[in-house]
Amino acid sequence: MNYAIVFRLLGYILMIEGTLLLLPAVTSLIYAEWAVMGVFLLTAAISGALGFALQTIKPRSKVFYMREGFAATALSWITISIMGAVPFVLTGCIPNPVDAMFETVSGFTTTGASILPAVEGLPNGILLWRSFTHWIGGMGVLVFLLSLLPLTGGSHVNLMKAESPGPQVDKLVPKVQSTAKILYGIYFALTVVELCFLLAGGMNVFDSLLTAFGTAGTGGFGFKNDSFAGFSPYIQWVVTVFMILFGVNFNAYFLLLLRRFRRAASSEEVRAYFAIILAAVAVITVNIRSLYGTFGEALRHAAFQVGSIITTTGFSSCDFDLWPTLSKEVLVLLMFVGACAGSTGGGIKVSRFLLLGKTLGKELKQALHPQVVAPVRMDGKLVNHETIRTTNVFLAAYIFIFAASFMLVSLDGFDMVTNFTSVAATLNNIGPGLNQVGPMMNFGAYSNFAKLVLIFDMLAGRLEIFPMLVLFLPDAWRRF
Known part of the structure; x- marks a missing residue:
């Protein structure tokens, strides 16, 4: 393990977080929240000072491999979460450090699960920081770092592979830094476009910013106690559309910018993603039609919740816990499917389900005809054995973590549906579950131990499991 370069990267991350903490400080200044502003300035100063001290470490070698990529990624997310929780504790908004850590990890991992029973009484600076953590974590803090700093030496694509959601990460252009800039450029542009649509619908600037941050990062922290139930149908439709758009693989947007429309439209994952959404909306609309006055209203709520759950955003336009069982x-099934690889969404990812389905078909063909060669293809390209093996290992690790977490949180004595959906909601970075953790409830009733388990689940889900598991391997920490 190249410890020096890992610590140096942590230093850069803390310096960036210190800078980003100035935005909620400015917000507090605008709204004359002097004490809150002081807390953010103090936290920014501490983060910046620690970061400056760490980045002065000079590594003997600037080359790092997957072990450094995994370790730097996992430790970066843990570090920014610890520092990001400080304002919640010092302002007294969330005095319990474990609760503050839960809220912050939920923000950065774009989960949106909360321990707060009500949010409308929070200071504006805190509300903005909660939603801003979604936007920071949506595309990834290390991708942001790569877009800003011309790091030299080493294979920096290892950082993107360790942090980016999905079974594989491709460079859009030869240089990793250029790829990171393109990704963040698309991310920023889509956020601004949504912001304009929200403002056009009569939503004020502050609420529009919070909504855009939460939608772009597919996070889901509400700034109203009823989430989006109180907003107009226009606002709900805008949020629905952009939740779905941010769940699309960003490579498709890059192809659209290059005017390669046929190649963008030929993506099997994107087509499957939209097909699943249309099918789910149709089924739910028919199933809940009797609960609403018009077909249009039923369609709007069905589309909103399907878009919210499959993209793992977690916003709600109604209490879907009151819907029929079907x-x-x-x-719940959409919780596991998730969005596309290379998007800001969570879940297992549509591409992995496609690979698993194709692999199953291949095995069935070979069971009937052992001599037949049945290669697995995605978008017309041959899928190598390593990608299939990694997908299978990911699924095995996912099931193991899910089962272990389900048993551990069950020690708190809640019902099975609550425990099952709480793990599903955190491991898939969704936010709300059912029953005691439903859309109009929160995670505050769980014990500190259960919350720590769910914190691990949120980090593991956002980082595609392996970076968090690598932290527990002794071999990963041996010097070379």
């Missing part, structure tokens, strides 16, 4: 079962 609709709730569809939503």
Whole structure:
């Protein structure tokens, strides 16, 4: 393990976080929240000072491999979460450090699960920081670092592979830094476009910013106690559309910018993603039609919740815990499917399900005809054995973590549906579950131990499991 370069990267991350903490400080200044502003300035100063001290470490070698990529990624997310929780504790908004850590990890991992029973009484600076953590974590803090700093030496694509969601990460252009800039450029542009649509619908600037941050990062922290139930149908439709758009693989947007429309439209994952959404919306709309006055209203709520759950955003336009069993079962299944690889969404990812389905078909063909060669292809390209093996290992690790977490949180004595969906909601970075952790409830009733388990699940889900598991391997920490 090249410890020096890992610590140096942590230093850069803390310096960036210190800078980003100035935005909620300015917000507090605008709203004359002097004490809150002081807390953010103090936290920014501490983060910046620690970061400066760490980045002065000079590594003997600037080359790092997957072990450094995994370790730097996992430790970066843990570090920014610890520092990001400080304002919640010092302002007294969330005095319990474990609760503050839960809220912050939920923000950065774009989960949106909360321990707060009500949010409308929070200071504006805190509300902005909660939602801003979604936007920071949506595309990834290390991708942001790569877009800013011309790091030299080493294979920096290892950082992107360790942090970016999905079974594989491709460079859009030869240089990793250029790829990171393109990704963040698309991310920023889509955020601004959504912001304009929200403002056009009569939403004020502050609420529009919070909504855009939460939608772009597919996070889901609400700034109203009823989430989006109180907003106009126009606002709900805008949020629905952009939740779905941010769940698309960003490579498709890059191809659209290059005017390679046929190649963008030929993506099997993107087509499957939209097909799943259309099918789920149709089933739920028919199933809940009797609960609403018009077909249009039922369609709007069905589309909103399907878009919210499959993209793992976690916003709600109604209390879907009151829907018929079939609709709730569809939503629970969508929790596991998730969005596209290379998007800001969580879950197992549509591409992995496609690979698993194709692999199953291959095995069935070879079971009937052992001599037949049946290669697995995605978008017309041959999928190598390493990608299939990694997908299978990911699924095995996912099931193991899910089962272990389910048993551990069950020690708190809640019902099975609550425990099952709480793990599904955190490991898939969704936010709300059902029953005691439903859309109008929160995670505050769980014990500190259970919250720590769910914190691990949120980090593991956002980082595609392996970076968090690598931290527990002794071999990863041996010097070379």
